[in-house]
Amino acid sequence: MALTMPRTMPGVLELLPREQIAFQTMLDTIRRGFEVYGFLPIETPAIEFADVLLTKSGGETERQVYFVQSTGALEQSSGRPEHALRFDLTVPLARYVAEHERDLAFPFRRYQMQRVYRGERAQRGRFREFYQCDIDVIGKDVLSVRYDAEIPAVIHAVFSALDIGAFTIWLNNRKLMRGFFEGLGIGESEQQMLVLREVDKLDKRGAGHVREVLMGEGFGLSADVVGKILHFVELRSTSLAGAHAKLDALGAGTETFEQGRAELREVLDMVAAFGIPESAFALNLSIARGLDYYTGTVYETTLNDHPDIGSICSGGRYDNLAANYTKSTLPGVGISIGLTRLFWQLREAGLVKPPDSTTQVLVTQMDAAQLPVCLVLAKELRDAGIATEVALEGGKLGKQFKYADRAGIRFALVLGENELARNAVAVKDLRRGDQFEVPRAELVKSLRVELAQDEAVRA
Amino acid sequence: MALTMPRTMPGVLELLPREQIAFQTMLDTIRRGFEVYGFLPIETPAIEFADVLLTKSGGETERQVYFVQSTGALEQSSGRPEHALRFDLTVPLARYVAEHERDLAFPFRRYQMQRVYRGERAQRGRFREFYQCDIDVIGKDVLSVRYDAEIPAVIHAVFSALDIGAFTIWLNNRKLMRGFFEGLGIGESEQQMLVLREVDKLDKRGAGHVREVLMGEGFGLSADVVGKILHFVELRSTSLAGAHAKLDALGAGTETFEQGRAELREVLDMVAAFGIPESAFALNLSIARGLDYYTGTVYETTLNDHPDIGSICSGGRYDNLAANYTKSTLPGVGISIGLTRLFWQLREAGLVKPPDSTTQVLVTQMDAAQLPVCLVLAKELRDAGIATEVALEGGKLGKQFKYADRAGIRFALVLGENELARNAVAVKDLRRGDQFEVPRAELVKSLRVELAQDEAVRA
Numbered sequence: 001m002a003l004t005m006p007r008t009m010p011g012v013l014e015l016l017p018r019e020q021i022a023f024q025t026m027l028d029t030i031r032r033g034f035e036v037y038g039f040l041p042i043e044t045p046a047i048e049f050a051d052v053l054l055t056k057s058g059g060e061t062e063r064q065v066y067f068v069q070s071t072g073a074l075e076q077s078s079g080r081p082e083h084a085l086r087f088d089l090t091v092p093l094a095r096y097v098a099e100h101e102r103d104l105a106f107p108f109r110r111y112q113m114q115r116v117y118r119g120e121r122a123q124r125g126r127f128r129e130f131y132q133c134d135i136d137v138i139g140k141d142v143l144s145v146r147y148d149a150e151i152p153a154v155i156h157a158v159f160s161a162l163d164i165g166a167f168t169i170w171l172n173n174r175k176l177m178r179g180f181f182e183g184l185g186i187g188e189s190e191q192q193m194l195v196l197r198e199v200d201k202l203d204k205r206g207a208g209h210v211r212e213v214l215m216g217e218g219f220g221l222s223a224d225v226v227g228k229i230l231h232f233v234e235l236r237s238t239s240l241a242g243a244h245a246k247l248d249a250l251g252a253g254t255e256t257f258e259q260g261r262a263e264l265r266e267v268l269d270m271v272a273a274f275g276i277p278e279s280a281f282a283l284n285l286s287i288a289r290g291l292d293y294y295t296g297t298v299y300e301t302t303l304n305d306h307p308d309i310g311s312i313c314s315g316g317r318y319d320n321l322a323a324n325y326t327k328s329t330l331p332g333v334g335i336s337i338g339l340t341r342l343f344w345q346l347r348e349a350g351l352v353k354p355p356d357s358t359t360q361v362l363v364t365q366m367d368a369a370q371l372p373v374c375l376v377l378a379k380e381l382r383d384a385g386i387a388t389e390v391a392l393e394g395g396k397l398g399k400q401f402k403y404a405d406r407a408g409i410r411f412a413l414v415l416g417e418n419e420l421a422r423n424a425v426a427v428k429d430l431r432r433g434d435q436f437e438v439p440r441a442e443l444v445k446s447l448r449v450e451l452a453q454d455e456a457v458r459a
Numbered sequence: 460m461a462l463t464m465p466r467t468m469p470g471v472l473e474l475l476p477r478e479q480i481a482f483q484t485m486l487d488t489i490r491r492g493f494e495v496y497g498f499l500p501i502e503t504p505a506i507e508f509a510d511v512l513l514t515k516s517g518g519e520t521e522r523q524v525y526f527v528q529s530t531g532a533l534e535q536s537s538g539r540p541e542h543a544l545r546f547d548l549t550v551p552l553a554r555y556v557a558e559h560e561r562d563l564a565f566p567f568r569r570y571q572m573q574r575v576y577r578g579e580r581a582q583r584g585r586f587r588e589f590y591q592c593d594i595d596v597i598g599k600d601v602l603s604v605r606y607d608a609e610i611p612a613v614i615h616a617v618f619s620a621l622d623i624g625a626f627t628i629w630l631n632n633r634k635l636m637r638g639f640f641e642g643l644g645i646g647e648s649e650q651q652m653l654v655l656r657e658v659d660k661l662d663k664r665g666a667g668h669v670r671e672v673l674m675g676e677g678f679g680l681s682a683d684v685v686g687k688i689l690h691f692v693e694l695r696s697t698s699l700a701g702a703h704a705k706l707d708a709l710g711a712g713t714e715t716f717e718q719g720r721a722e723l724r725e726v727l728d729m730v731a732a733f734g735i736p737e738s739a740f741a742l743n744l745s746i747a748r749g750l751d752y753y754t755g756t757v758y759e760t761t762l763n764d765h766p767d768i769g770s771i772c773s774g775g776r777y778d779n780l781a782a783n784y785t786k787s788t789l790p791g792v793g794i795s796i797g798l799t800r801l802f803w804q805l806r807e808a809g810l811v812k813p814p815d816s817t818t819q820v821l822v823t824q825m826d827a828a829q830l831p832v833c834l835v836l837a838k839e840l841r842d843a844g845i846a847t848e849v850a851l852e853g854g855k856l857g858k859q860f861k862y863a864d865r866a867g868i869r870f871a872l873v874l875g876e877n878e879l880a881r882n883a884v885a886v887k888d889l890r891r892g893d894q895f896e897v898p899r900a901e902l903v904k905s906l907r908v909e910l911a912q913d914e915a916v917r918a
Contacts, residue, residue: 006557006784017499036841038818038848040476045588070578098465119529146851275838325465359497379734382495389497392605
């Protein structure tokens with residue numbers, strides 16, 4: 001029979017078991033952080049009605065969406081298929097909240113950690129199927145700006161627990177930004193976005209190039225205006241007092257500008273009140289987020305030692321989540337972590353260490369006659385919560401040790417005739433490379449102590 | 460603007476947050492059971508190449524598969540799309556093992572808990588998108604029948620922990636069954652399957668009807684042969700000794716029959732050696748599993764008090780997992796839990812109680828002036844691992860209590876002027892409906908004690 005080449009689609013990240021354990025640990029840590037801040041889990045189906053997903057017809061989004069058809073539908077269909085895969089978790093959230101509005105308590109605090117799908121051109125570091133880990137707080141009619149300050153506290157808890165190095169949560173406010181541009185006579189939001197897109201090239205192309213473009217035919221801005229824009233977007237703070245001072249120094253502005261500044265001040269003060277150290281958050285007036293969607297506070301997060309990785313957690317405040325599905329006004333604020341991309345980048349940067357296996361103990365088998373004793377021992381370990389595999393196949397002991405070592409299993413137990421005669425178990429610690437003997441009755445206790453030390457190191 | 464009706468595709472199970480918590484608890488429990496038995500996690504992409512998924516062309520499977528196309532592909536394509544969604548976790552496992560064979564340690568023990576997709580006709584209790592929770596042990600060239608005995612031990616651990624009532628793990632062996640039919644002169648496996656399909660209707664149609672069909676034109680079996688078949692498939696045991704006695708009583712058979720009987724005896728004995736009580740497993744010679752795929756041991760699991768739900772966990776032994784992708788011989792054994800369907804059935808039967816929220820404490824807000832104190836308190840609770848929400852919006856205290864109660868949050872804390880003056884916190888236990896005061900310094904300790912009692916009850 002002809003073989004089919006086993007392979008995955010480009011643009012997916014499939015992991016070997018130990019990498020998967022590292023990934024799963026990150027997922028668990030993020031989930032724990034979300035839960036400890038009082039966010040509730042939801043999951044939505046990957047397949048949605050295409051008309052529900054694509055309420056804003058046309059554009060970039062629709063070009064990237066994956067449509068879904070069963071064989072029956074394929075045979076009959078003409079035109080756009082009825083179903084599609086979600087391309088983010090925000091549109092499904094909007095649909096979920098609108099659909100279940102009567103059954104939810106508001107403010108509705110949800111977390112969602114699922115895969116999303118985008119038919120992008122395959123490219124290194126770009127994924128077509130990837131995890132997003134999102135939180136959002138959705139209000140009914142109103143949602144205090146205080147919730148905007150809680151989001152950085154969650155980000156701080158999650159990334160501290162992930163232990164991937166120092167990070168900075170950058171804050172800005174779209175009203176401040178919009179008001180600033182209005183003050184310069186750039187009133188249209190589309191025009192503002194075009195200017196910001198050029199400003200985004202500062203790092204890559206340099207100030208000279210950006211200045212030239214903004215003063216050129218397309219934009220026709222004066223040297224004075226361009227100077228003000230470049231000054232504005234370069235504003236950063238290194239302390240809370242510094243942030244307030246820099247916001248003061250911007251001088252008076254339009255009503256929108258003043259509203260944005262007041263919100264930003266309140267959010268910054270309250271982030272500190274949440275107990276987040278000043279070293280972990282800062283003002284950054286260049287943060288805009290591509291989406292028209294955000295209307296107030298916006299966030300980005302970067303790793304201090306890996307600025308090249310870009311933002312690892314972004315989001316912001318929006319006025320109305322589900323205007324396409326319901327007449328209710330549902331303001332909200334949220335962020336998203338693109339975990340697949342982050343994991344891939346950390347791995348590329350050598351920052352993902354292969355963890356131990358989830359399996360903590362291998363009970364080796366010297367001799368089939370001892371197997372029943374091995375099984376009783378394994379049951380005892382498992383009942384005590386110790387993840388245990390029995391080498392049921394048997395074979396040479398050296399090969400069994402090698403298997404354990406390769407799989408990242410820390411302890412290999414040997415129950416030979418000698419050990420049985422002494423009512424003891426030989427314990428080989430494959431991490432430390434040593435071996436010791438424990439009385440049979442003390443095995444569970446002894447292993448628990450060793451493993452608890454691991455837990456303590458990890459926590 | 461015209462609103463789009465927010466709705467999900469028929470055949471998906473979308474849950475409200477508290478139901479999702481109950482579902483997530485089941486997923487976590489299953490995962491813990493799999494890990495404690497030494498199974499390693501993998502995840503595979505939902506989207507695979509269609510030619511990889513559909514190596515066995517045509518048939519029922521292909522009719523149910525969902526094909527996937529991006530807009531670009533839709534515009535250009537004719538013929539079968541290049542990509543499709545997985546319809547189970549077994550084909551992706553075969554592809555995974557064949558693709559990563561050199562990087563895996565064998566026997567490879569993997570668990571996988573992901574959603575699968577089937578374009579079925581929508582029907583009550585039938586799902587188009589649902590979770591499967593699978594374990595498999597894959598050997599290279601060989602895999603001892605001992606692994607067949609380990610699977611019921613895992614099933615036992617998992618369903619005991621799920622705490623959904625008494626269950627029975629039914630065992631049979633396809634070789635025994637095949638050998639038995641050969642002995643009756645029914646040698647072709649296709650013919651055997653047809654007979655078994657009729658026998659499967661025993662419960663619904665009664666023995667009279669089945670007997671009639673098997674003796675009728677289509678099959679033309681003698682009354683004697685039909686009698687033997689009905690006797691065979693009705694064999695059950697209630698104890699290990701009983702199982703052996705009933706296997707003895709079957710008399711001598713073909714070589715395949717004897718091989719199957721020997722395997723079944725070994726597996727039954729060893730399941731007992733794994734420490735599984737005799738009340739939890741039994742011989743059942745009617746278990747065939749629809750798939751041609753299985754070649755030795757087969758399993759089904761039923762809830763003793765809900766036989767109507769059918770098998771909640773099924774699987775078996777197969778000779779070669781990945782013959783479509785590799786020349787390596789990869790025998791294996793595994794089972795699958797269809798968790799979405801199980802959860803739905805348990806809920807229908809009233810067996811899913813709404814659990815408490817993952818959020819354990821709501822810090823209420825009486826007055827914005829006290830908010831900073833509330834935030835410090837909340838941070839302390841969170842740092843102690845207690846999942847805490849702060850009522851940042853404020854409002855009437857009664858409304859805040861109502862919110863906590865509705866959301867299933869057990870404790871609401873009140874930090875009013877009076878409490879602050881006494882350096883104390885008022886704790887309202889919404890489950891018990893009482894209220895008490897705790898000195899501020901002892902709050903974390905006191906809540907931990909209460910919550911630990913909950914944990915103890917759950918464990």
